[in-house]
Amino acid sequence: MTDTDPFAHVPHEPGAPKKDPIVTADNVHRHFGGLTAVEVDHFEVQRGAITALIGPNGAGKSTFFNLLTGFDKPQSGEWLFNGHSLKGVSPAAVARAGKVRTFQLTKALSRMTVIENMRLGASRQRGENFFAAFVPKLWAQREEEITAQAHVLLKRFKLYEKKDDYAGSLSGGQRKLLEMARALMSEPEMVMLDEPMAGVNPALTESLLDHIVELKNEGVTVLFVEHDMHMVRRISDWVVVMAEGRIIAEGPPSTVMQNEEVQAAYLGVHHDTDLSEEGPA
Ligand SMILES: Nc1ncnc2c1ncn2[C@@H]1O[C@H](COP(=O)(O)OP(=O)(O)O)[C@@H](O)[C@H]1O
Numbered sequence: 001m002t003d004t005d006p007f008a009h010v011p012h013e014p015g016a017p018k019k020d021p022i023v024t025a026d027n028v029h030r031h032f033g034g035l036t037a038v039e040v041d042h043f044e045v046q047r048g049a050i051t052a053l054i055g056p057n058g059a060g061k062s063t064f065f066n067l068l069t070g071f072d073k074p075q076s077g078e079w080l081f082n083g084h085s086l087k088g089v090s091p092a093a094v095a096r097a098g099k100v101r102t103f104q105l106t107k108a109l110s111r112m113t114v115i116e117n118m119r120l121g122a123s124r125q126r127g128e129n130f131f132a133a134f135v136p137k138l139w140a141q142r143e144e145e146i147t148a149q150a151h152v153l154l155k156r157f158k159l160y161e162k163k164d165d166y167a168g169s170l171s172g173g174q175r176k177l178l179e180m181a182r183a184l185m186s187e188p189e190m191v192m193l194d195e196p197m198a199g200v201n202p203a204l205t206e207s208l209l210d211h212i213v214e215l216k217n218e219g220v221t222v223l224f225v226e227h228d229m230h231m232v233r234r235i236s237d238w239v240v241v242m243a244e245g246r247i248i249a250e251g252p253p254s255t256v257m258q259n260e261e262v263q264a265a266y267l268g269v270h271h272d273t274d275l276s277e278e279g280p281a
């Protein structure tokens with residue numbers, strides 16, 4: 001580790017304080033009836049790093065993502081993004097603040113073209129800006145900007161040729177690329193990816209990993225949920241482990257799986273995660 005490693009002095013423990021946190025969360029509780037889905041005492045995300053959020057199925061990872069991005073409301077809790085509280089803030093306003101999450105292509109989005117999907121990801125839609133809504137020339141200008149930006153991203157994600165195809169006609173891997181490209185339309189400071197590699201073939205997995213590392217190199221903070229520990233080890237700077245709604249461990253990807261509590265949490269659940277350091281034979 002070097003002196004410039006932001007994790008050099010971060011303790012390997014749940015809720016560890018970070019050098020320069022972009023997100024902090026406190027006492028976030030989400031119950032569904034009698035079930036405790038999320039019960040996070042303290043959580044920080046280091047700015048400019050790639051953080052992996054892992055944990056067995058049902059650990060509360062997706063619910064925690066939804067809470068942090070305004071798609072779900074907790075019974076209690078506080079969380080800040082760049083020092084500003086995002087509690088009770090709508091998903092659109094969270095995105096405007098610079099934090100976006102990817103979304104799986106729903107049925108409705110599948111019936112739209114690739115370029116239409118991209119437009120939906122843009123931060124300033126027509127009508128969102130009160131002034132522009134009354135000045136057609138400004139609309140037109142903004143529409144052109146959005147199109148140009150979408151074209152750049154579609155080229156980068158090798159989807160440009162598909163721009164007028166229905167999103168529903170894309171392969172599983174191409175959908176994942178579109179989900180990521182769409183999230184980038186709002187020029188976020190932080191992206192949250194929920195299982196970006198799920199159902200993607202090995203060739204596209206490589207390209208997705210490269211895209212994530214590229215985002216980091218551009219200064220974007222990345223928080224992603226992933227099952228495959230090999231992927232986690234390859235790209236993440238820091239790993240946060242959830243189980244039964246709580247954060248049970250944190251540490252660098254090279255050692256976090258050796259934690260006894262982490263091993264116990266995974267063994268208690270049916271899962272397909274390979275815990276070995278070497279990977280599958
Ligand atoms: N809308 C919901 N209603 C009821 N229970 C839910 C809901 N969403 C998630 N849960 C439950 O909360 C727990 C955590 O789920 P989730 O956040 O999806 O876990 P993960 O993403 O880690 O697999 C699970 O037990 C799940 O069944």
Ligand SMILES: [Mg+2]
Binds near residue numbers: 061062063
């Ligand atoms: Mg999930």
